[in-house]
Amino acid sequence: MADETIARKRLRGFGNWQATATRHTPLEDAQGLFTGTVLTALGIAILAHLGFLTGGTAGLAFILHYATGVNFGLLFFVVNLPFYFLAIRRMGLAFTVKTFIAVALLSLLTAVQPALFAFGTVDRTTGAVLGGLLMGFGLLALFRHRTSLGGVGILALYLQDRFRWRAGITQLAIDLSVLALSFTVADPTSIAFSILGVVVLNLFLAINHRADRYIAM
Template identity: 60%
Template sequence: MKTPVGFWSSSPERHSLLEDIQGVAAGSMLAALGVTLLATAQLMVGGTAGLGFLLRYSTGISFGAAFFILNLPFYWLAYRRLGLPFTVKTFAAVALTAILTSILPQLITVSSVEPITAAVFGGLLMGCGMLVLFRHRASLGGFGILALYLQDRFGWRAGFVQLGLDCVVLILSFFVASPAVIACSVLAAVTLNLTLAINHRADRYIVR
């Protein structure tokens, strides 16, 4: 007899509400810490996070505000293709990540970080955060939504799909960053997306 899924209890096929809350919170915290490391070294990544960095460096708008606004158009696709629960959890993850990236610099002082170190550790932290969110049927919005949809629809690996889209964003970074910064940003994007591609496959992790 199966145990009913509720706030506390879960099943082999489905997370409980408490597990989803913890997963969304943990994934957002890891991602926000990764963003903080990258921002300290003035680096970028791809996706809507990368677009948020581009706006931050070119206009002065805060990353959190830019990241939240850029993700708004993608919620329609999330709702139509991936369902209401995914959309709600993704909205919560994006909002929490945006808030945390705005307040973490006031709570954690990182005066400087070597760019390659920031790229590897920042990319890895963001990748792990997104991996946690993916496994709870959520994402950090934007290209992550599109990557998950294409994986579910066509079987394309989400990490490789997002890596291709990220390359487009990094090409745009040539307008606001030096070649050295771009090279380290590419390393961050590769680290992030390889973390996803190697560790996330829908056929290996079936919990919803």
């Protein structure tokens, strides 16, 4: 009985570095940020392999990448710079710093990904759905640790905090607007598959990311 009590205490204390029901520890934030960014980078790699796009600042970076040939990671980092002003004014310093780290890490991962692994044949429908789901999982992990991948993510989280608008629905509307610009660099078939990926991503977020169900900071 004594051994069981000790075991329970150890289990409760494992990883509990001043954590509470509503606040993550620095270690929890670090693993959430890293995992979310890696999953998102993998989803982006699948989309890029198929010549697809996505929405938000990543979509803008894709458009510029296809139009100019400049590295996607560098463009993604630069496109996000103007949004940090809104982040630090509306979301706080901690959110802004974590977001900057996540954006920088994603930029690095997408830049080195071709040297780390490559894809073979990927069915286009499967790639669009899988890419959208991976990015959705990644963004969900980041959102739940009070960070984002900049740009539209910052705006969507701000609007959810301010007006209780679902982050996924807000992001879907903006993403579809960004995809409308992609007709300048991609063919209609690729854009159609890109829209499929965006819808999968944002419906996943709309269903799973709700402030009234997850309150940890």
